[in-house]
Amino acid sequence: MKHTYKLIDYVFATVIATTLLFFTSCETTELEILDSPNALTPEEADIDLFLNSIQVGLAAFFDGDQLNDNAGISENGMEVTRILHAFGPIYDNIYLPSRTDILYQNAYAGPLIDGRTMIPLAEEAELYTHIGISQVVEAYIIMGFVDLYGPVPYSEALQGADFLNPNLDSGQDVYEAVESLLNQAIENFNRDEASLPANDLYYDGDESKWIKLANTLKLKLYIQTRLVDSDAGSKINALLSEGNLILTTDDDFEFQYSTTDANPDSRHPIFGRNFDVAADVTDYMSNSYMTLVKDDYTDGDPRTRYYFYRQSLDFTMDPNENECITIARPIHYSSSDTYCNPGDGYWGRDHLDNDGIPPDGGLRTTWGVYPIGGLFDDQRGTPIPGRDIGLQGAGISPIMLSSFTNFMLAEGALTIGVDGDARGYLEEAVRQSISKVVSFGERLDYLDNVVVPDDPDTDADEERTIRDFYVPSNDDIEDYVEDVLERYDSLSGNDRLELVVIEYFKALYGNGLEAYNTYRRTGFPSMLQPALEPQPGEFINSFLYPQELFQQNSNVDQKPNQAVRVFWAEGGPTVD
Numbered sequence: 001m002k003h004t005y006k007l008i009d010y011v012f013a014t015v016i017a018t019t020l021l022f023f024t025s026c027e028t029t030e031l032e033i034l035d036s037p038n039a040l041t042p043e044e045a046d047i048d049l050f051l052n053s054i055q056v057g058l059a060a061f062f063d064g065d066q067l068n069d070n071a072g073i074s075e076n077g078m079e080v081t082r083i084l085h086a087f088g089p090i091y092d093n094i095y096l097p098s099r100t101d102i103l104y105q106n107a108y109a110g111p112l113i114d115g116r117t118m119i120p121l122a123e124e125a126e127l128y129t130h131i132g133i134s135q136v137v138e139a140y141i142i143m144g145f146v147d148l149y150g151p152v153p154y155s156e157a158l159q160g161a162d163f164l165n166p167n168l169d170s171g172q173d174v175y176e177a178v179e180s181l182l183n184q185a186i187e188n189f190n191r192d193e194a195s196l197p198a199n200d201l202y203y204d205g206d207e208s209k210w211i212k213l214a215n216t217l218k219l220k221l222y223i224q225t226r227l228v229d230s231d232a233g234s235k236i237n238a239l240l241s242e243g244n245l246i247l248t249t250d251d252d253f254e255f256q257y258s259t260t261d262a263n264p265d266s267r268h269p270i271f272g273r274n275f276d277v278a279a280d281v282t283d284y285m286s287n288s289y290m291t292l293v294k295d296d297y298t299d300g301d302p303r304t305r306y307y308f309y310r311q312s313l314d315f316t317m318d319p320n321e322n323e324c325i326t327i328a329r330p331i332h333y334s335s336s337d338t339y340c341n342p343g344d345g346y347w348g349r350d351h352l353d354n355d356g357i358p359p360d361g362g363l364r365t366t367w368g369v370y371p372i373g374g375l376f377d378d379q380r381g382t383p384i385p386g387r388d389i390g391l392q393g394a395g396i397s398p399i400m401l402s403s404f405t406n407f408m409l410a411e412g413a414l415t416i417g418v419d420g421d422a423r424g425y426l427e428e429a430v431r432q433s434i435s436k437v438v439s440f441g442e443r444l445d446y447l448d449n450v451v452v453p454d455d456p457d458t459d460a461d462e463e464r465t466i467r468d469f470y471v472p473s474n475d476d477i478e479d480y481v482e483d484v485l486e487r488y489d490s491l492s493g494n495d496r497l498e499l500v501v502i503e504y505f506k507a508l509y510g511n512g513l514e515a516y517n518t519y520r521r522t523g524f525p526s527m528l529q530p531a532l533e534p535q536p537g538e539f540i541n542s543f544l545y546p547q548e549l550f551q552q553n554s555n556v557d558q559k560p561n562q563a564v565r566v567f568w569a570e571g572g573p574t575v576d
Contacts, residue, residue, distance in 0.1 A: 088352025267393025523573025
């Protein structure tokens with residue numbers, strides 16, 4: 001069961017946490033011996049509001065928030081892996097240190113410190129489920145920071161005035177701490193608590209689902225470290241033998257947004273910045289990713305119309321709207337690389353295209369109904385009219401889905417002796433992903449409107465709906481799955497692994513963190529579109545530290561460049 005969040009609770013809890021953080025980080029003065037009626041002490045804080053703040057903070061860590069564009073870890077990963085367009089023209093220019101300041105600040109001053117402050121109060125009140133949830137959230141966030149930056153402050157962090165300049169911990173040490181933290185969380189979920197959370201925004205207090213998530217995050221940790229841990233396969237097999245993983249869509253770990261657009265704005269943050277102003281879409285889709293999804297197989301991908309909405313069905317021939325039509329194809333592009341025009345009216349940008357913004361906000365292809373709650377592409381080809389469309393922003397943050405679990409198991413079966421059949425895992429993953437995406441269309445009532453498309457073979461007297469014409473049928477889905485499996489059967493060795501990763505990338509629309517990790521771990525997909533610039537520099541193997549971190553912490557120096565690999569990718573494949 002999923003819930004939309006209450007932002008007012010989040011704000012209130014964040015104020016509590018900020019107040020506590022302030023008074024544990026500053027020197028005391030004589031004036032502070034007086035009790036202020038406006039300053040909450042930890043003992044006066046509401047534990048359920050703390051948990052509310054922690055859970056909303058996780059969603060903001062993943063997808064950003066309505067106040068700050070590009071403040072989520074997922075979008076950063078989507079851009080470098082060509083799932084979304086990234087401005088360039090060279091990798092050194094994409095993400096300057098200040099780019100991830102807000103991501104870093106929000107996490108450490110939000111859900112991480114909130115959790116550390118809440119846990120002693122929850123222990124005293126015997127609220128062990130609250131503690132377990134906080135530990136899982138901390139594990140996910142701090143593991144994500146290692147994946148993004150490498151070594152990060154952890155063992156000395158979040159301790160107030162005792163460590164004003166916490167040292168960096170190695171990525172490997174943090175991962176070991178994360179594994180221990182997840183085991184502690186599982187122990188807490190198995191304890192008898194005084195009461196369950198008043199408002200669990202993810203799993204409605206179902207501890208069995210939280211245990212499955214904790215175990216699945218351990219699976220993610222093990223598959224991620226398979227290049228540097230010879231025991232990774234046996235660790236995953238131990239998890240499989242327990243059977244306590246996210247293996248069905250009912251257990252998917254996602255944050256559900258609502259349609260409320262003001263006081264507070266509770267919609268998916270990407271929806272708001274793209275659709276609040278009519279015909280003024282902000283984000284560019286990736287030409288190469290759109291081509292991969294729609295053209296990888298002859299009959300197309302059933303998810304295409306759910307992922308992308310075309311504001312125009314005709315690609316522009318006006319250089320004032322898209323300059324690339326006047327520029328010759330880069331000589332370093334192969335014949336199979338998409339360039340400029342993906343075809344079929346899809347309109348995005350090529351990797352690291354750094355041109356200015358022409359008047360194309362009401363023309364370019366944009367986000368669809370999945371995962372941000374926009375429009376299904378029903379061939380209307382008209383500009384976004386504003387916020388009152390589709391699911392009105394009631395999308396999700398797809399943090400950890402059952403399809404992801406099966407893709408990871410398929411990779412493990414092909415590489416490190418994970419039990420089970422890689423082909424079977426692949427089939428289940430593809431089916432689950434398509435089912436998840438298609439379910440978003442089932443929530444759109446307008447798909448049942450009667451239409452008569454411009455088709456001379458259509459009987460004008462026959463009433464048919466948008467759903468009849470454009471929603472993929474069961475046969476369409478079966479055909480796609482069969483195409484994937486036939487291709488798998490025709491391959492062997494690493495080619496099979498690359499096919500698994502390509503299908504994983506198609507399922508990861510909306511989750512750039514797992515795409516970024518998978519790309520660095522496997523080196524696949526190998527055919528990702530090159531940058532427009534022939535020499536864009538070293539790929540971002542890890543992000544530069546946030547400016548706020550190395551400027552405010554005397555024990556942290558900026559890394560020499562973005563080519564530095566995270567510990568689990570050392571010795572791994574070359575990516576660019």
